Amino acid sequence: MSYESNHILDKLPKHLKQYIKAQIYNDYTPINQAVWRYVMRKNVDYLSKVAHTSYLDGLKKTGISIEEIPNMYGMNRILQEIGWAAVAVDGFIPPSAFMEFQAYNVLVIASDIRQLEHIEYTPAPDIIHEGAGHAPIIANPEYAEYLRRFGEIGCKAISSGKDYELYEAVRHLSIIKEASGIDQKEIDKAEKQVEDLQKNMGKPSEMALIRNLHWWTVEYGLIGTPENPKIYGAGLLSSIGESAWCMTDKVIKLKYSIEAAHTSFDITQPQPQLFTTPDFAFLSQVLEEFANTMALRTGGLDGLKKLIESKALGTVELSTGLQISGVFTNVITYKRKPAYIQTTGNTALSYREKELVGHSTKHHADGFGSPIGKLKGINLAIEDMSPRDLKAYNIYETEIVSLEFEGGVKVEGKIITGTRNLKGEIVLITLDNCTVTHEDKILFKPEWGLYNMAIGEQIVSAFNGPADLNSFNLISHSIIEETIKPKQSQAKLQLEQLYKQVRDFREGTNTTISRNKVFQEVKNNHPIDWLLSVELYELARASNDNAFANEITAHLENVKQNNPKVGHLIDDGLELVDKSMVAQ
Numbered sequence: 001m002s003y004e005s006n007h008i009l010d011k012l013p014k015h016l017k018q019y020i021k022a023q024i025y026n027d028y029t030p031i032n033q034a035v036w037r038y039v040m041r042k043n044v045d046y047l048s049k050v051a052h053t054s055y056l057d058g059l060k061k062t063g064i065s066i067e068e069i070p071n072m073y074g075m076n077r078i079l080q081e082i083g084w085a086a087v088a089v090d091g092f093i094p095p096s097a098f099m100e101f102q103a104y105n106v107l108v109i110a111s112d113i114r115q116l117e118h119i120e121y122t123p124a125p126d127i128i129h130e131g132a133g134h135a136p137i138i139a140n141p142e143y144a145e146y147l148r149r150f151g152e153i154g155c156k157a158i159s160s161g162k163d164y165e166l167y168e169a170v171r172h173l174s175i176i177k178e179a180s181g182i183d184q185k186e187i188d189k190a191e192k193q194v195e196d197l198q199k200n201m202g203k204p205s206e207m208a209l210i211r212n213l214h215w216w217t218v219e220y221g222l223i224g225t226p227e228n229p230k231i232y233g234a235g236l237l238s239s240i241g242e243s244a245w246c247m248t249d250k251v252i253k254l255k256y257s258i259e260a261a262h263t264s265f266d267i268t269q270p271q272p273q274l275f276t277t278p279d280f281a282f283l284s285q286v287l288e289e290f291a292n293t294m295a296l297r298t299g300g301l302d303g304l305k306k307l308i309e310s311k312a313l314g315t316v317e318l319s320t321g322l323q324i325s326g327v328f329t330n331v332i333t334y335k336r337k338p339a340y341i342q343t344t345g346n347t348a349l350s351y352r353e354k355e356l357v358g359h360s361t362k363h364h365a366d367g368f369g370s371p372i373g374k375l376k377g378i379n380l381a382i383e384d385m386s387p388r389d390l391k392a393y394n395i396y397e398t399e400i401v402s403l404e405f406e407g408g409v410k411v412e413g414k415i416i417t418g419t420r421n422l423k424g425e426i427v428l429i430t431l432d433n434c435t436v437t438h439e440d441k442i443l444f445k446p447e448w449g450l451y452n453m454a455i456g457e458q459i460v461s462a463f464n465g466p467a468d469l470n471s472f473n474l475i476s477h478s479i480i481e482e483t484i485k486p487k488q489s490q491a492k493l494q495l496e497q498l499y500k501q502v503r504d505f506r507e508g509t510n511t512t513i514s515r516n517k518v519f520q521e522v523k524n525n526h527p528i529d530w531l532l533s534v535e536l537y538e539l540a541r542a543s544n545d546n547a548f549a550n551e552i553t554a555h556l557e558n559v560k561q562n563n564p565k566v567g568h569l570i571d572d573g574l575e576l577v578d579k580s581m582v583a584q
Helices: 030-050 054-061 072-082 095-103 127-137 141-154 161-178 184-199 206-219 258-262 280-291 300-310 387-392 490-507 515-525 531-542 546-562 564-583
Strands: 085-089 106-110 222-224 229-231 252-255 273-277 314-318 322-334 337-351 369-371 400-404 409-420 426-438 441-444 451-454 459-464
Touching: 030 054, 030 127, 030 229, 030 490, 030 531, 030 564, 054 072, 054 127, 072 085, 072 127, 095 106, 095 141, 095 206, 106 127, 141 206, 141 280, 161 184, 206 258, 206 273, 206 280, 258 280, 273 280, 300 314, 300 322, 300 337, 300 459, 322 426, 337 426, 369 451, 409 451, 490 515, 490 531, 515 531, 515 546, 531 546, 531 564, 546 564
Parallel strands: 085 106, 222 273, 252 273
Antiparallel strands: 222 229, 314 322, 314 459, 322 337, 337 369, 400 409, 409 426, 426 441, 426 451
């Protein structure tokens, strides 16, 4: 096991555990720690004014320190107290898996951290975004329940083949944009691929729509009123650039509604508009409104067609509660209703999310097909028939029957047995020497063995994934492209050592180092680095060494002139130090 488990993580199904990777804490470098500290100090200073009150409270409750990158094991011990846990993963994982983790009250955290060059924003998920953005807000019970419920509903959303293609393209872009030394042409090519895919997705799938809701709430949500909003979305809470940008008049503030599901987003750009919810309870209200539009709740022919188009493992639930899980490939329709449904390959039958004995993928390895609906000329559905009705229509053990359904499907054979649900309704009839036809087409032959006919007048639900998680081998995840670790040159290693010396001095583990000597080395050998000089300025101010502080600010002015892009970062860092000195 690559992680330390607890009673919450123990409940995770095996197919989710395959995404978990170890957080190797010693891999975080001194520069990584300095980046975390700078961002967190800046965030807490600014967000204390513009974030929802749950943010600062949540930082304390979840044990997230400003001074150092959180250790997942320590976070888990504290998160357990509010009924949650956290796991480390490698960058983006498939959206359905991400949401399913949430359904189990598990926060997914990309354990890598952005590079100093991308300190304000990274398109790649990192521990600043996940740990400092998501974790604090889940300490709010209303929001935590929204997140859990979102995961529960979201993982049932049906995807399209293009969704997975876009996921892979976005993952690739996020990896190379965060990596160092990547040719700009390669980044441009990857950005164009994402842009082209987004423009040619066709009609958005349920997963695409619910991902939009996730983006405009969990990632980029505002709370309050459009005139006086506060921040709660993790993408904003973890971006020192965008958290300030979003509060300007340049970003349109809209009232949150289900329309957000139809508003797309671009992960590579600051958002031109954001949505404001009046409170966390309203988020759940909109979520339920959206869920009412999903095949999960509407079922029917449209739901089945969504599964067929997805070409992925899914489930339909019939009106008797019988659940058929597999890859749906065909449907025969009658009056805009499904008359016959067909899967290809491994299929399992379940009732109330529990596989029926004798109906595993081993028993239905070559697919499953069954008529749906009422018998021709009979108003009473089979599931509604009493024992007396069944006998009257010859639907009885050992009887040879010829059943014709309204959609034109005929089932002829000898009834062997029937399987009933807890209400006593028949959900499945097994026949021997059976032939199933539709017009001139043979759908099942006697030589194929026993025929299992599903009973159900209609499809009441259709959703992504199997009914019983144990019915299928879902451990098939393979990461095509891993996040790229930055290469450490000799000069970078020397700079890391200087960062370590300053950190050790500040924390009191080694106070014998010469801060002036460290500064001269930075100034002479690493002239473009700015963050370590800001940290040295903090130490100079703390020891009232004004001459040293002035020397550092003079050097930083030169850095700003040579690289204006970091000017505001330097100014913000110095201002934070000066503020903290006044506060003391």
